[in-house]
Amino acid sequence: MxxxxxxxxxxxxxxxxxxxxxxxxxxxxxxxxxxxxxxxxxxxxxxxxxxxxxxxxxxxxxxxxxxxxxxxRPSELVDDLIRQTRERIAEETELLTRLRRIGAAEPAGWEDVLRSVALLQALRSKSAGKRQRAALSSAGEVPVPVEALVEAVLRETDPNVAGALRWALARSGDSGLPLLAEGLRSPLAEVRRRAVRSVTEIPGGAATALLREALAHHDTVVRGQAALALGSRGVTDAVPTLVDMVAGQTQDVDAADVLSALACRPAMAEPIATRLVDRLAQATVGVSARRRLTQALGDIPGAITSRALEELSRDEDRGVALTATYLLALRDER
Incomplete structure (x- = not known):
């Protein structure tokens, strides 16, 4: 032929x-x-x-x-081809993501496109300073797409840069909440905790609803961050978790402060005091936990607290008794 x-x-x-x-x-x-x-x-x-x-x-x-x-050996070549193909797919996926984000910013001209590209590249820079400047400048004429901000905040390890990213994300409203909700389901603890920290800084009912869901999260740190934020927003559902935090010495000082602030709201002092007293009465609560719970109880106004402190001033544990006595004296001075 x-x-x-x-x-x-x-x-x-x-x-x-x-x-x-x-x-x-x-x-x-x-x-x-x-x-x-x-x-x-x-x-x-x-x-x-x-x-x-x-x-x-x-x-x-x-x-x-x-x-x-x-x-x-064909197997070696096939393995190498698989690796190369995965790398190529990853590169193409990254390019597609970048293009979609540039499109989401609705650039009016090539200058806007170039600024968007520069911001997106800066968010992935090895320099913490460049990443922070990109986050702070995201509120400019060409804002960074919200999904890029969420991706950046979920991987950020530098606390200063993370703070700037959370600020930028909060300014964008609640559009990033669905992506942050995915972050809360991450198998990586650090990603989940960055996600909940970001949600706590976003105002509005949608963020509050997501934080309520986080109260049932399996990660104790996520639950604690959600409870602190919800308590600060006046959400009473956070009280049980806050009491657990005091007893478990997990940000116990912050939790006690939030409980105290919540107790200043009408009709909230009595249920908070009752829950603290009930927790103190549990046989499984250790000595150090009882002392922390007593201290937290002292900041709650009302007759239930006064009666409980009076009884605790005679507690068999000297530390609890002294703490209760001191807190009673402070209440008498007010």
């Missing part, structure tokens, strides 16, 4: 067939009397083999090795 017929049947151009021949990939078995290349059935099969390997992404050099090296 002459080269023109091979080209028509295989879909490989005559020029490419000559290139294969120059590389030693396939050589026509014979020549006609006029000197034309004549391909045998075996030559044609080799052409199809070459094209099949090229379709997998192999270079012509790799194709030649695969066809001619008797020690060639």
């Amino acid at each position: 002459l080269i023109g017929e091979v080209a028509r049947r295989s879909g490989v151009s005559a020029r490419m067939l000559r290139h294969y021949e120059s590389l030693g990939l396939v050589r026509p078995t014979a020549r006609t009397g006029s000197g034309y290349r004549e391909y045998s059935a075996e030559d044609i099969r080799r052409v199809f083999h070459i094209e099949s390997l090229r379709s997998l992404g192999l270079s012509l050099r790799e194709v030649k090795r695969a066809l001619e090296d008797p020690g060639f």
